[in-house]
Amino acid sequence: MELMQWFFMGVLFTLSVFALAYLSxxxxxxxxxxxxxxxxxxxxxxxxxxxxxSFLEGYPQSGSLGLAIFxxxxxxxxxxxxxxxxxxxxxxxxx
Amino acid sequence: MSxxxxxxxxxxxxxxxxxxxxxxxxxxEELLTDPTRRRFFQRVAIGxxxxxxxxxxxxxxxxxxxxxxxxxxxxxIDEKLFKPKDQRDVVLTFVSSKTLNEKHPERNEQYKRxxxxxxxxxxxMRDMYSKPWDNRKPGYTQMDRALQKAGxxxxxxxxxxxxxxxxxxxxxxxxxxxxxxxxxxEFESKKAASDAIxxxxxxxxxxxxxxxxxxxxxxxxxxxxxxxxxxxxxxxxFPFEPKTVxxxxxxQDYDCISTAPAWTADGTVGDSYSQMGVKADQMxxxxxxxxxxxxxxxxxxxxxxxxxxxxxxGEAGRNNQLIAPGVGPRVRIAKIYTDxxxxxxxxxxxxxxxxxxxxxxxxxxxxxxxxxxxxxxxxGGYGFEPTYEFSDEPGYTWNNQLGIRKFYxxxxxxxxFWVENxxxxxxxxxxxxxxEPDYWHHWFIMAINPxxxxxxxxxxAEAHPAFGYGHTNDPKKVIKFWKxxxxxxxxxxxxxxxxxxxxx
Numbered sequence: 018m019e020l021m022q023w024f025f026m027g028v029l030f031t032l033s034v035f036a037l038a039y040l041s042x043x044x045x046x047x048x049x050x051x052x053x054x055x056x057x058x059x060x061x062x063x064x065x066x067x068x069x070x071s072f073l074e075g076y077p078q079s080g081s082l083g084l085a086i087f088x089x090x091x092x093x094x095x096x097x098x099x100x101x102x103x104x105x106x107x108x109x110x111x112x
Numbered sequence: 113m114s115x116x117x118x119x120x121x122x123x124x125x126x127x128x129x130x131x132x133x134x135x136x137x138x139x140x141e142e143l144l145t146d147p148t149r150r151r152f153f154q155r156v157a158i159g160x161x162x163x164x165x166x167x168x169x170x171x172x173x174x175x176x177x178x179x180x181x182x183x184x185x186x187x188x189i190d191e192k193l194f195k196p197k198d199q200r201d202v203v204l205t206f207v208s209s210k211t212l213n214e215k216h217p218e219r220n221e222q223y224k225r226x227x228x229x230x231x232x233x234x235x236x237m238r239d240m241y242s243k244p245w246d247n248r249k250p251g252y253t254q255m256d257r258a259l260q261k262a263g264x265x266x267x268x269x270x271x272x273x274x275x276x277x278x279x280x281x282x283x284x285x286x287x288x289x290x291x292x293x294x295x296x297x298e299f300e301s302k303k304a305a306s307d308a309i310x311x312x313x314x315x316x317x318x319x320x321x322x323x324x325x326x327x328x329x330x331x332x333x334x335x336x337x338x339x340x341x342x343x344x345x346x347x348x349x350f351p352f353e354p355k356t357v358x359x360x361x362x363x364q365d366y367d368c369i370s371t372a373p374a375w376t377a378d379g380t381v382g383d384s385y386s387q388m389g390v391k392a393d394q395m396x397x398x399x400x401x402x403x404x405x406x407x408x409x410x411x412x413x414x415x416x417x418x419x420x421x422x423x424x425x426g427e428a429g430r431n432n433q434l435i436a437p438g439v440g441p442r443v444r445i446a447k448i449y450t451d452x453x454x455x456x457x458x459x460x461x462x463x464x465x466x467x468x469x470x471x472x473x474x475x476x477x478x479x480x481x482x483x484x485x486x487x488x489x490x491x492g493g494y495g496f497e498p499t500y501e502f503s504d505e506p507g508y509t510w511n512n513q514l515g516i517r518k519f520y521x522x523x524x525x526x527x528x529f530w531v532e533n534x535x536x537x538x539x540x541x542x543x544x545x546x547x548e549p550d551y552w553h554h555w556f557i558m559a560i561n562p563x564x565x566x567x568x569x570x571x572x573a574e575a576h577p578a579f580g581y582g583h584t585n586d587p588k589k590v591i592k593f594w595k596x597x598x599x600x601x602x603x604x605x606x607x608x609x610x611x612x613x614x615x616x
Contacts, residue, residue, distance in 0.1 A: 034163065038155040042148070070551040071579075076593070078580030082555075 022069035028063055033058045044110045046103065052097030060091025113226055115261035131389045135354065144446035174559035178437055179307050180461030181562065186421060187329075187516050190496040194515030197415070199278055201333035203523040203567035204411065207233045208277040211341040223524055226502045230548065235279075236531035243534030247369050251374025252534070259346075259608055260375045260535055263382025267389045267410075275410035279338045284393040285408045289351050289400065290595040296403030299454060306456040312398050313360055314390040320361040321437055322423025322458040326354040326449065328419040331502055352405040355453035357414070358395060359423040361443040364541070366380040368597045369442055369533040372538035373480055373529075384444040385410065392446035404452040415513070416445035424458035427465035430493065430519045435465045437558050440546030464569075465546065466564035469519065470494060471566055478543035478584045481529035483522040493519050539584040545576045 037054060040046070065089030071080035134465020178578070199205050206212050213220065213234045220233050241261065247253045261426070267273050281287045299305035306323055313321035335344035344350070368380035392408035399406035407413075417434045420426055426436035426443075433441040470492050476484035483605075485493020485500055493499060498520035502508045530536050541547055548554035557572065567583075576582050583589070599605070 030163070031160070034156055034160040038152055038159050041155050042152055067553045070553050074298075074551050076580045082579050107413045 019069065019073055020082045022066070024073050025067055026069075029062060029065070030058075033054075033062075040103070044103070046106055050098060050102040050106070053094055054100065057091040057095030057098065060094065062091075064088025064091060125215075132447060145541050177559040177562055178463075180424070180437070180463045183462040185416070185462040186460040188496075189329075189517075190515045192515070193496055194329075196328070196331075196333040196476070197513055198334060199336040202278055202332070203510075203527050204277040205279075205336060206510075207237050207527060208274070208279070209336075209338045209341070210234055216282040219510070222505065222507060226508070227525070227528070228506060229528070231528055231531070236527070237528050240531050240534060245375075251371055251376050255372050256375040256379070257580060257591070259379035260382060263379045263384075264386060265382075266386035267382070269387075270389055270393070272389045274285050274338065275412050275448045277334075277338065277387065278332070278412045279334050280344060280409070280412045281337070284389040285410060285412060287351050287407050289405050289407075291397070292400045292405060292476060293403040302454055302456040305452070305454055308314075309358055309395070309399075309455065313358075313391070313395060316360070316394045317362070317387065318360040318391055319363040319439060320425050322359045322420070322425045323455050324357050324359060324424075324476075325420035325457055327419075327422060328356050331414040332412075335413065351407065352451050354407075354449035356450050356455060357396065357423070358448040358450065359416075359419050359425060360388065360395060360446045360448070361420070361425060361434075361439070362391060362446065363439050364444065366442065366547075367589075367593045369538050369547070370542050370584075371586075371593050372584050373533055373536075374585075374590050375533075375535040375588075376590050376593055377538040378535040378540070381444075382536060383408040388444045388446035392448055395446075396450075397453060399448065399450050402452075404450050405529065406448055406450040409447045409449065413449060414447060416447060418516075419447055420445050421460050422458075424461045427461075427463060428518050429465060429475070429544065429546070430469040430473060431479075431544060432519055432521045433541065435469075435544070435546050437463050437465075437546075440548060441541045441544050462562070463558065464564070466494075466571045467566070468545070468561060468573070471569040472545055474543045474545055474573055474576065474582055475540035478539045478582070479526075480533070480537065480585070481522075481525040481540060483525040484527065484530075484540060485519060485521065493521075495520070498522075499505065499594045542584050543582040545573055545582065548581070 037051075037058070040054075064084050067083035067087055068080040071077070071083055115180070200209075200212055207215070219230075224230060241257075245252055245254045245257050264273065267276070267284070272285050274280075275282045275285050299308065309323065310321045311350060331346065333346060335346070335349070337340070337344055346353075349377045362384045362386045364576070365380040369377050371377045388410075389410055392410065396406040396408040417428055417432070420434040420436075421428060426434045427439055429435040431441055434445060435441050436443050471487060473484075473487040476482075476486045476493075483500075487493070490499040496517050497503070498509050499516050500520065502555075503522075504522070513520075526537070548557075561569075563574075
């Protein structure tokens with residue numbers, strides 16, 4: 018199970034790197050936009066790692082909270098960054 | 113350069129579903145020379161490489177952090193208050209000695225008067241394990257009692273059960289040096305000697321091992337032979353002049369100690385006492401086999417926590433126990449006094465644990481006898497002398513370890529609860545924020561602890577129970593423990609290798 022967790026995190030990490038590299042090709046973003054997106058990815062991965070370890074050690078409460086706080090926080094951060102910083106940049110780029 | 117538009121064109125057709133377009137798809141060589149693709153993969157490589165480098169750097173920093181920083185300030189001593197510690201003033205010695213009880217009736221009288229309790233100090237120790245079980249009450253059943261007694265049994269068979277109450281010179285911890293080899297093994301270097309000692313400790317099953325200089329400040333002086341009511345002198349009675357103290361840590365089982373203060377928890381407490389008796393005896397025998405005099409000790413001879421700190425194994429916690437990174441306070445400490453001094457000594461280290469304890473106090477909240485100071489108490493309970501209730505009453509603290517800057521708890525109230533409970537407690541171990549299983553996220557918290565500011569310490573202390581850890585007095589944990597043996601036939605996770613659940 019633990020190996021599966023690390024494998025899954027590796028896949029997510031690789032996809033994230035590809036996605037961010039692709040984004041850098043299509044639009045020029047400010048440094049704080051990149052900071053928001055990268056921090057979000059790290060938080061999502063951290064939350065998954067935390068939750069996996071917590072479930073394995075027999076503490077589902079810790080796993081659930083870890084997912085909610087760390088991964089959930091990461092998703093919220095990425096969503097806000099995307100909506101308020103990436104989307105306007107994409108619109109400007111399209112014009 | 114001239115063919116680039118064609119390549120761009122072919123690149124655009126890649127995503128189409130037109131079968132005819134397949135003929136126009138670029139080959140591998142064309143793809144590699146496509147500047148857009150090259151740039152994309154360059155960025156993937158740079159981004160991924162940067163992330164991996166950052167991750168590796170963070171991992172390395174965490175490993176360094178877990179080594180701890182050398183601590184120059186330990187111990188902080190108030191010379192006006194500090195004096196050598198008479199073993200007779202240690203609660204466990206006092207409650208195990210009829211003679212001492214007869215000599216100091218005022219101590220019992222004062223405790224009864226101040227705490228408003230009719231409490232029999234001496235018979236409490238005797239009656240502790242004879243309290244009747246209740247098979248309807250998880251943690252206090254016949255099975256839990258049996259585990260408790262089985263845990264202590266090897267130490268009893270080895271003749272050293274009394275060493276837990278500080279009786280010196282017992283079976284496993286004998287002072288006898290008659291098996292000392294005449295020829296002394298010569299080590300190539302001090303480091304080789306230290307490595308050899310620690311390798312042997314690993315074989316014997318210790319979870320950690322450190323080496324400290326013998327320090328008279330931590331030795332009980334005078335020593336006291338409870339069984340024969342005799343004062344013992346380091347100079348006249350001890351078989352040699354010790355130069356070095358080797359400290360071995362034995363881990364207790366995580367799931368078992370989590371059941372505290374139920375009798376179940378005493379199963380792993382007793383077992384670790386037995387294990388530390390065996391390991392320390394083996395280490396002493398190993399040293400004597402190399403021609404160096406050695407005497408092993410459990411709780412007897414000296415202050416185990418202080419020696420553990422001096423050997424660089426951990427810091428002192430609010431619960432007055434040694435808190436070792438990775439296992440927290442879930443350890444028992446054995447010592448080996450030896451005249452071998454050609455070794456590389458360890459030194460005290462700082463992981464920010466004592467600082468964390470100043471903001472935490474979960475052990476104090478969990479303590480059934482309110483024996484541990486709370487962060488809200490005067491100076492957070494941290495100082496050169498006790499500040500707990502009645503500590504200003506003359507004679508109440510028995511001048512035990514006054515003058516060293518640390519947390520002071522009321523050991524008499526702690527012991528009182530053991531007797532009422534019918535077995536040891538361990539709630540301060542189970543509730544400790546540093547008492548965690550061996551998983552990466554707990555190591556991560558441990559690694560960032562030294563650089564975390566005070567307010568974050570408080571937040572982490574609150575997050576610990578919120579995430580489901582550290583709850584005590586919970587019958588569900590007893591039920592969970594008694595199922596933790598599932599899968600032990602094959603033991604694919606190597607459960608309990610170092611006393612933690614599921615993972616070695």
